[in-house]
């Protein structure tokens with residue numbers, strides 16, 4: 001998940017992947033989830049993370 005976690009997440013679409021990844025973060029890394037929720041959506045770090053996530057998804061082989 002965008003360099004935050006190495007958990008491999010299988011999904012058919014980017015939206016599903018983000019959704020599953022977020023649920024994993026909530027369960028496995030609650031303090032990380034809290035940090036993310038505290039960040040404003042226009043924070044450059046969030047935008048970078050979203051961009052990285054998109055790139056990671058595009059680079060991932062089809063499941």
Ligand SMILES: [Zn+2]
Nearest residue numbers: 005006007028
């Ligand atoms: Zn994890």
